[in-house]
Amino acid sequence: MQRQTLQRTAIETVFAEAGRPLAPREILAGAQGRVPSLNLATVYRTLKRLIADRKIAPVTLPGETPRYELRAAADRHHHHFRCDRCDSVFDLEGCVEGLERLLPEGFRMTDHDIVLYGFCSACRA
Ligand SMILES: [Zn+2]
Ligand SMILES: [Zn+2]
Structure with missing residues (x-):
């Protein structure tokens, strides 16, 4: 598997397993176990792609930097x-x-x- 695909799959798995909105540092911590070469810059890059592909959506709480959640969760009123x-x-x-x-x-x-x-x-x- 291509490195980019590997990183993306690892991050998608972290989201699926967490079942709650995640901050980039939480995504990094969760995905590093699968892809040790991962860093925060890669996480941000992958998040951007996942947003463009409508796989995830940002969750912005007042006064806080964005977290992210799976699109399926975002589409449900909660x-x-x-x-x-x-x-x-x-x-x-x-x-x-x-x-x-x-x-x-x-x-x-x-x-x-x-x-x-x-x-x-x-x-x-
Ligand atoms: Zn707590
Ligand atoms: Zn409501």
Whole structure:
């Protein structure tokens, strides 16, 4: 297999196994076990290609550098939880009903974004 394909496959596997949005340094840490020659520049280059091929999508939490998630996850309406201690981001299932109640009279909501913060189960222990 070509080196480029090898790197790409390793990174795609890391995403599939994580099942949550990943920061480039997390992707590097996960994929280096398979492709030891990998570095952060290669990770960024591969991420760019995966975005262009619509395999992954960026996840941008307020005030933070982008993380990335699989397109299949991104296409499903969901929200995120960010751990204050380890900085990991997790997918949340479901949504909140009745957000329209927060709107001032005469307003119409077209979209919403929700991020929950706290401690993940590993950090809480
Ligand atoms: Zn945590
Ligand atoms: Zn929602």
